[in-house]
Amino acid sequence: MEEKRNMRNVAARIGRFFRENRRMPSYGEMTDLLGVRSKSVVHFWIRKLVEAGVVEKDNAGRLIPTRRLFAIPAVGAVHAGLPAPEEETVGDLVSLDEYLIERPDSSFLLQVTGDSMTGAGIMDADWVVVERDRPAKGGDIVVAEVDGEWTLKYLRREGNDFYLEAANPAYGPIRPQAGLRLGGVVTAVIRKYHP
Numbered sequence: 273m274e275e276k277r278n279m280r281n282v283a284a285r286i287g288r289f290f291r292e293n294r295r296m297p298s299y300g301e302m303t304d305l306l307g308v309r310s311k312s313v314v315h316f317w318i319r320k321l322v323e324a325g326v327v328e329k330d331n332a333g334r335l336i337p338t339r340r341l342f343a344i345p346a347v348g349a350v351h352a353g354l355p356a357p358e359e360e361t362v363g364d365l366v367s368l369d370e371y372l373i374e375r376p377d378s379s380f381l382l383q384v385t386g387d388s389m390t391g392a393g394i395m396d397a398d399w400v401v402v403e404r405d406r407p408a409k410g411g412d413i414v415v416a417e418v419d420g421e422w423t424l425k426y427l428r429r430e431g432n433d434f435y436l437e438a439a440n441p442a443y444g445p446i447r448p449q450a451g452l453r454l455g456g457v458v459t460a461v462i463r464k465y466h467p
Contacts, residue, residue, distance in 0.1 A: 391439035
């Protein structure tokens with residue numbers, strides 16, 4: 273358990289270095305970063321991180337970060353109803369990329385503007401993860417081009433026709449006049465709370 277905790281600490285320091293410098297640290301920089309004197313200790317931790325899939329080595333032996341390098345600890349669950357006894361369990365690391373994005377090669381992010389989807393929990397300034405190759409079905413939240421304008425709405429079906437519907441009663445349905453083209457299906461919403 274102690275080694276796992278230490279490995280998370282090492283990964284967090286390397287991840288912080290990568291975010292700040294947009295590159296992996298050299299082995300020499302890692303001695304300072306990890307607070308050790310010997311490069312053999314650095315080699316030990318790198319071997320452990322490679323085994324855990326947190327970093328990889330390319331053909332030239334250079335370190336490459338994986339998504340797990342930026343993972344954060346999942347420590348359990350919290351009850352959202354009446355207060356429950358505190359129970360913190362140390363779980364695995366969770367990479368938000370892996371959790372939110374199932375197919376990164378066909379996904380992209382869009383920032384939402386407007387309030388037409390508030391009833392679906394999508395607010396102005398949120399980010400949505402959109403998967404472009406996912407087949408859309410009625411009831412999905414989609415990014416669509418309707419009559420030359422892009423929007424984010426529910427996809428609805430009426431007989432053989434499709435139309436778009438907001439999740440806010442202040443907005444009426446959008447029935448395409450010239451055409452409807454889907455850009456992708458929303459698979460996740462990201463909201464950052466500021467103190």
